[in-house]
Amino acid sequence: MADGTRVAVTGASGFIALHVIAELLDQGYVVRGTLRDMARGEGIRAALDRHTETSNLDFIQTDLTSDDGWDAAFAGCAFVVHVASPVPILEPKNHDDLIIPARDGAIRALGAASRAGVKRVVMTSSVAAISYGHDSDGDSIFTEDDWSVLKPEIGAYANSKTMAERAAWDFVAELPSDATLDLVTINPSLVIGPLIDPDGSASIEVVRKLLAREVPGCPKIGLNLVDVRDVAAAHIAAMTAPNAPGNRYLCTAEFMWLSQLARQLDKEFRTRGYPVPTLALPSFLVRLVALFDPLVARVVPELGRRKRYDNAAIRIDLNWRPRPLDETINATGESLLALKVV
Numbered sequence: 001m002a003d004g005t006r007v008a009v010t011g012a013s014g015f016i017a018l019h020v021i022a023e024l025l026d027q028g029y030v031v032r033g034t035l036r037d038m039a040r041g042e043g044i045r046a047a048l049d050r051h052t053e054t055s056n057l058d059f060i061q062t063d064l065t066s067d068d069g070w071d072a073a074f075a076g077c078a079f080v081v082h083v084a085s086p087v088p089i090l091e092p093k094n095h096d097d098l099i100i101p102a103r104d105g106a107i108r109a110l111g112a113a114s115r116a117g118v119k120r121v122v123m124t125s126s127v128a129a130i131s132y133g134h135d136s137d138g139d140s141i142f143t144e145d146d147w148s149v150l151k152p153e154i155g156a157y158a159n160s161k162t163m164a165e166r167a168a169w170d171f172v173a174e175l176p177s178d179a180t181l182d183l184v185t186i187n188p189s190l191v192i193g194p195l196i197d198p199d200g201s202a203s204i205e206v207v208r209k210l211l212a213r214e215v216p217g218c219p220k221i222g223l224n225l226v227d228v229r230d231v232a233a234a235h236i237a238a239m240t241a242p243n244a245p246g247n248r249y250l251c252t253a254e255f256m257w258l259s260q261l262a263r264q265l266d267k268e269f270r271t272r273g274y275p276v277p278t279l280a281l282p283s284f285l286v287r288l289v290a291l292f293d294p295l296v297a298r299v300v301p302e303l304g305r306r307k308r309y310d311n312a313a314i315r316i317d318l319n320w321r322p323r324p325l326d327e328t329i330n331a332t333g334e335s336l337l338a339l340k341v342v
């Protein structure tokens with residue numbers, strides 16, 4: 001057990017970070033969460049209180065774009081879980097709006113961790129740093145050896161995650177021998193699952209829009225999904241697993257088409273008054289609508305495409321076993337209703 005070991009978690013208001021914090025507290029860690037807006041602390045604690053005991057949690061202010069507060073945030077911490085990074089719903093006009101906070105924030109976090117004598121930093125990266133920008137035929141299987149190809153076409157988010165992760169590995173490699181630390185990255189695919197706070201991530205939008213019937217049906221989009229509770233467990237396992245330092249870990253459970261996800265939601269929630277649109281939308285129609293709707297335009301490059309990932313490393317090194325996705329999909333829907341998001 002954790003015996004009161006102190007862990008800092010950045011971006012404590014976020015969907016994934018809240019699950020990391022809840023699980024750390026459950027395991028007996030003392031947690032310092034960083035927030036860019038301290039006014040959110042009270043609401044976040046109240047949300048966490050519904051899941052776990054929070055007397056071993058405090059908050060401190062840091063922003064990815066400012067040097068202030070980082071040294072104080074990590075003082076006395078054995079581990080840092082660096083989760084914070086912007087996750088937009090819409091593509092920003094200027095890619096630097098994401099790239100600068102993601103990349104420079106990672107360097108700020110690692111610099112402060114090194115100065116504070118932190119043993120290990122676990123950083124949340126993404127499959128967006130692995131599989132974007134390749135001419136994938138759908139048959140090749142991405143592994144941790146792959147990196148996304150930096151170019152404007154992969155979008156601001158994938159560029160930001162790739163640059164941030166690359167910068168993090170370079171930074172750690174260049175630390176002087178008396179200031180080294182271990183780095184591990186967790187690279188999740190699309191994360192869904194129960195929300196702790198109603199202010200969920202952009203990744204929940206796909207389930208929310210289906211349950212709220214804000215879409216007429218399902219474009220042929222392939223999703224590699226993973227449960228937020230399993231993503232949190234991977235981060236915590238990576239803090240102490242002996243083989244983890246120096247590794248990136250693909251963190252993904254299963255592939256399904258969007259229409260399969262919709263059918264599972266419909267099966268669970270139709271009888272409770274939430275019929276879900278399961279109609280398969282022809283791709284030509286989606287391309288047409290994309291001409292007018294920037295949200296739809298974002299999915300066009302993914303139409304009909306399937307990406308495959310190898311999750312052997314995380315299973316072996318972190319003894320990671322993702323739960324069945326039906327359970328995840330149902331739990332996502334339940335929490336969206338319970339928190340009155342839908």
Ligand code: NAP
Pocket residue numbers: 010011012013014015016017035036037062063064065083084085086087101124125126127161187188189190191192199200201202203
């Ligand atoms: P989220 O709920 O939107 O959380 C993002 C967090 O980053 C929030 O706490 C946010 O703070 C913080 N943040 C953003 N800009 C910041 C800034 N300038 N300074 C300080 N904090 C800032 O998204 P999430 O899904 O939990 O994502 C968390 C991490 O997982 C990110 O690194 C993301 O790239 C990665 N990831 C997510 C998915 C997914 O499908 N959700 C998949 C792969 C990887 P505010 O609340 O103040 O905005």
